[in-house]
Structures are given as structure tokens and as C-alpha cells.
Amino acid sequence: MAGSTLTRPQQLSFTPGRAARELGLKRNEFDLAVHLGHIRTVPDEGGGGPRVARSETDRVRAADGFPEALLKRVRVVGTTEGAEAMDIPVGRFTRLARLGVVTPVRFYLNRYRAVVWLYLAEELAQFAADEQNTALLHARRMPEGMRGLLDEGVDLRPRNWRARHREFLLRSADGPWESAGALAAFLDPVEIAELVRDPYERSYLNRFRPTPPHQGAPGTPAAHLTERIMTADDPDEISRLRRDLAQALEDARTVRPAPRPAGEQRPSATPPPPPPDEPAQHEAPRGLLGWLRRRSA
Incomplete structure (x- = not known):
């Protein structure tokens, strides 16, 4: 048609990989953002797995501080970095994690098949900034009850x-x-x-x-x-x-x-x-x- 310009229809939703690229995230960062509820997905009508609506990627991009704020919310650290973030020795961080004071958000197995726990850096910073936790982080000795649990081998991770x-x-x-x-x-x-x-x-x-x-x-x-x-x-x-x-x-x-199968009756109750x-x-x-x-x- 003379004088008109043909345009491609705007895509209404993306696969997770494409959505991650649209938001400038690595795939593991994107997956964690979905896991934490920062990015919403929708079912694929064709049964191909979750998808992300274009309106959702637009919403995430329009948020204050994007992308730095989102990257901060999905940053994970291991034990050593976590201890540094909380300004405590690695040994104390491990004991607090075993007692359930800090909660891992992910894990993976290293080449020696040892479990490596990962924590949200933002959560650790918030915990360390709370004055009510100062004694737990920096007291010379942990409370007796907590030491007893550690002696029993408790690991809540x-x-x-x-x-x-x-x-x-x-x-x-x-x-x-x-x-x-x-x-x-x-x-x-x-x-x-x-x-x-x-x-x-x-x-x-x-x-x-x-x-x-x-x-x-x-x-x-x-x-x-x-x-x-x-x-x-x-x-x-x-x-x-x-x-x-x-x-x-x-x-x-x-x-x-x-x-x-046809003719099979469902049990009256389980x-x-x-x-x-x-x-x-x-x-x-x-x-x-x-x-x-x-x-x-």
C-alpha cells in the first residue's frame, strides 16, 4: 500500500531465555529473580513451559533503579563472602547458618561433590545492620543453648x-x-x-x-x-x-x-x-x- 510502512507485530510474551536477555540478566540471575517473585511468569498455552509477558518485562524495566536494584536483590554469595559481608569470621558464619539464623537460597555441588550453600547478599546485609543481632554476631561466645545444638551436630541448612x-x-x-x-x-x-x-x-x-x-x-x-x-x-x-x-x-x-482404565472404580477413600x-x-x-x-x- 503506497505511503504506508509495514511493521512486525509486537511479541506478547518471551521464553525465559529471551526474557533474561531483554532484561540484561544472566540466566541464573533471571531464574533466581523468578524464584524470589521479582519477575512473574505465565503458563504457555501450548504447554511449552513458563513464559514472561512483554508487559512484565516492561514493568521490571520501569522500576526505580533498574537494573542495578534488581541485580542487587539477586546477588548471591558463598560462605567466605557472606562472612565478609557480615564482618564476622567464616567459622562463626558457618555455625550461624547451621543453626538456621541465616537461610540459603541455593546450593550446588562442586567438583569434589561437596555441597556449597549460597545466600542472598541483601538478606545478610540486612541481618548484620539490625542492632538486635549485634551480640549474636560479635559476642565472644555463643549462647549455651546454641553451642549445645552445634555439639549435637544440628545442621538446619x-x-x-x-x-x-x-x-x-x-x-x-x-x-x-x-x-x-x-x-x-x-x-x-x-x-x-x-x-x-x-x-x-x-x-x-x-x-x-x-x-x-x-x-x-x-x-x-x-x-x-x-x-x-x-x-x-x-x-x-x-x-x-x-x-x-x-x-x-x-x-x-x-x-x-x-x-x-475404563471400568476401574476409584477407591471410596484413601x-x-x-x-x-x-x-x-x-x-x-x-x-x-x-x-x-x-x-x-
Whole structure:
């Protein structure tokens, strides 16, 4: 048409890789920003995984201080840098992390298959700046109760990471079966088999179980170690997960029963999980107080 200019239609959404480039982020920075809720994703109508709407990338770019402010929020540090950021010795930082005072946001396995925990630099700086934490950071000796827990070998880093990762998976779930799968991802298969007796339902649930991050090739030592970190091992944590999963399954059955062969009847009820010995406490990412309470009891 004379006098007119043809333009390409504006793309309405991006793949995660393209969205990261649009925002000037490395892929691991982008993934962490999504994990923390700083960048929102939408489901792909074609079933190809999450996407990022153009309106969302525009919103992020228009925020005050972009991109420096966003990069600051997703900066992670290891133990040595974390200790420097808090102005404490590395040994004290490690002890505080084991006690759950600071919570890891990521981990990876180094070439020696040792677990390397990573922390949000911004969270560490905020903790160190709080005057209420001065004694905990700089007192000559830790409180006796905390020293006792360390002597017993307490290490809350895996549990606290699981709590954080579980929040992300539940926030990202698109439906009740996805929510149930997110909870099941942290339970041993034996626990799931006890809780979900119907084999068709159990098989359907397993379709929605997210794989552990950084798992590597199945069957390798690294994969086994990652699965061990992903799997709940504390009785209180297991009891809460079983209870939450039982409720999530009830919701999922109401919305969409698990498929089964024609003529197969769904069991009338799935046996409920056995009640815990004591009421489960609300699990917060920082689990030190809970440990101290149980120790006092």
C-alpha cells in the first residue's frame, strides 16, 4: 500500500531465555529473580513451559533503579563472602547458618561433590545492620543453648533451603495436582506410598513432582546427594508435609480425579496419614527457635 510502512507485530510474551536477555540478566540471575517473585511468569498455552509477558518485562524495566536494584536483590554469595559481608569470621558464619539464623537460597555441588550453600547478599546485609543481632554476631561466645545444638551436630541448612524452595514451587503451581506434586517432591517414595494407596493416583501424582535442581545424570553420586538434600528427614517436617499433601490431594480429587482404565472404580477413600505424636508447629525458614523449644521440652 503506497505511503504506508509495514511493521512486525509486537511479541506478547518471551521464553525465559529471551526474557533474561531483554532484561540484561544472566540466566541464573533471571531464574533466581523468578524464584524470589521479582519477575512473574505465565503458563504457555501450548504447554511449552513458563513464559514472561512483554508487559512484565516492561514493568521490571520501569522500576526505580533498574537494573542495578534488581541485580542487587539477586546477588548471591558463598560462605567466605557472606562472612565478609557480615564482618564476622567464616567459622562463626558457618555455625550461624547451621543453626538456621541465616537461610540459603541455593546450593550446588562442586567438583569434589561437596555441597556449597549460597545466600542472598541483601538478606545478610540486612541481618548484620539490625542492632538486635549485634551480640549474636560479635559476642565472644555463643549462647549455651546454641553451642549445645552445634555439639549435637544440628545442621538446619538443608531443611531451611527445602522450606524456601517449597514456597517457590507452591507459588508456581498452576493447579491442585501441581500443588500436590510440589509437596510430594520433598517426601520419600515410601512415605508417598503409605499416604497414597491407589496406584493410579500415585502414578498420576508422580507426573507432577518437580525434579530436584542440579540433579545431574540419574543414578550418579551427585544425583543421590541432591535427592537426599531434597528429601525431608526431620519428623516434624515430614508430619507437616504428609498433612499438607493429604489436604492437597483432597482438593485435587475434587477438581479432577486421577485418570484410570475404563471400568476401574476409584477407591471410596484413601486412608488418612497417622496423626503425629504432637501438634506440628508452623515451620518458618529460620528454624532455630523450634529446635530450642523442642530441646527445652
